Amino acid sequence: xxxxxxxxxxxxxxxxxxxxxxxxxxxxxxxxxxxxxxxxxxxxxxxxxxxxxxxxxxxxxxxxxxxxxxxxxxxxxxxxxxxxxxxxxxxxxxxxxxxxxxxxxxxxxxxxxxxxxxxxxxxxxxxxxxxxxxxxxxxxxxxxxxxxxxxxxxxxxxxxxxxxxxxxxxxxxxxxxxxxxxxxxxxxxxxxxxxxxxxxxxxxxxxxxxxxxxxxxxxxxxxxxxxxxxxxxxxxxxxxxxxxxxxxxxxxx
Numbered sequence: 022x023x024x025x026x027x028x029x030x031x032x033x034x035x036x037x038x039x040x041x042x043x044x045x046x047x048x049x050x051x052x053x054x055x056x057x058x059x060x061x062x063x064x065x066x067x068x069x070x071x072x073x074x075x076x077x078x079x080x081x082x083x084x085x086x087x088x089x090x091x092x093x094x095x096x097x098x099x100x101x102x103x104x105x106x107x108x109x110x111x112x113x114x115x116x117x118x119x120x121x122x123x124x125x126x127x128x129x130x131x132x133x134x135x136x137x138x139x140x141x142x143x144x145x146x147x148x149x150x151x152x153x154x155x156x157x158x159x160x161x162x163x164x165x166x167x168x169x170x171x172x173x174x175x176x177x178x179x180x181x182x183x184x185x186x187x188x189x190x191x192x193x194x195x196x197x198x199x200x201x202x203x204x205x206x207x208x209x210x211x212x213x214x215x216x217x218x219x220x221x222x223x224x225x226x227x228x229x230x231x232x233x234x235x236x237x238x239x240x241x242x243x244x245x246x247x248x249x250x251x252x253x254x255x256x257x258x259x260x261x262x263x264x265x266x267x268x269x270x271x272x273x274x
Contacts, residue, residue: 035060037162038108040100042066042091042151043118045074047218048169051243052115052250057081061113064104066091068118091118091147092139101154111158113254116148116191117169121184126177137183144187145194152198156206165207167253168195169246172214172267188212192263199261207260209253214267215240237268 039056043049045067053063054077063084067074071088078086087103089096104111120143124131148168159166173179174188192210199208215221215231217240231240249266253259265271 030059032060037112038062038064038104038110039113039115040064040066040104040111040151040155041115041117042100042147043068044115045070045077047220048213048216048243048246048250049115049117050077051247052117053077053081053084055247055251056113057084062108064100064107066100066118091116091151092142094146094150097147097150098154100151101158105158110162111155112162112164114151114155114159114164114166115169115250116151116166118147119144119169121180121187124181124183126182132182136181137186140181140183140187141190144184145190148191149194152194152208156202160202160205163205165209165254166195166198167250168192168208168210169250170195170210170212170263172212172265172271175212175263175265176271195263196261203260207253207256209259209261210263211246211249211253212263212265212267213241213246214265214270216246217242231268231270234273235268235270236272239268241266241268 039061041049041053044053044065053065056063063081065074065078065084065086068090075086078084085107087100089100091097121140168191170191171188173185174192179185195208195210215227228240232238246266249264
């Protein structure tokens with residue numbers, strides 16, 4: 022599935038509501054645009070970049086921007102309630118919001134407990150809290166969850182040890198949730214390798230390594246990841262899967 026393919030079938034998602042965290046830029050923004058182009062109502066979210074998030078929402082046919090910190094359990098409930106107040110339902114939850122400083126894996130002292138708590142607060146606890154808050158509505162809608170994790174949660178890679186461990190935890194969470202919320206709700210994850218987004222701007226060495234080593238000879242774009250997100254949302258049977266989107270880099274790492 023490609024962006025061109027999905028754009029050729031307007032209104033396929035009309036009447037359904039999608040909540041996408043961290044959707045003011047990068048992967049989340051592209052996924053929001055994909056759903057909007059297919060007729061879905063979209064709740065756009067970010068924590069810091071409110072102006073950019075509002076711009077994403079304003080450019081979609083039927084969207085609402087809500088600024089909220091997913092590390093706060095109460096804010097997770099507010100996000101779900103905002104979707105219900107506006108549209109009366111929730112069909113899809115995309116947990117895309119994430120954080121993680123760049124810390125060399127060998128620099129143990131810099132990976133303080135404060136860093137671990139901040140990273141897990143967003144990447145793990147926030148994902149869990151949103152899934153819990155959204156699950157009653159997703160169950161009613163026979164909906165789905167897609168968690169955006171990382172190759173770093175599968176292989177010994179990533180921008181820091183806390184970040185990699187948080188993504189490993191979310192991968193496992195995905196499988197555990199899928200086991201208990203089916204058949205009403207499907208839960209899957211997309212685990213990208215290096216993706217060309219604002220977060221990775223300046224990671225010249227990483228992009229060069231991908232160009233040399235990955236069978237696809239390049240890092241992913243946000244569209245590459247969005248292709249798989251859309252596939253998982255439209256598949257009626259897939260659940261409990263963590264799908265690598267790394268251009269084959271894990272075959273060489």
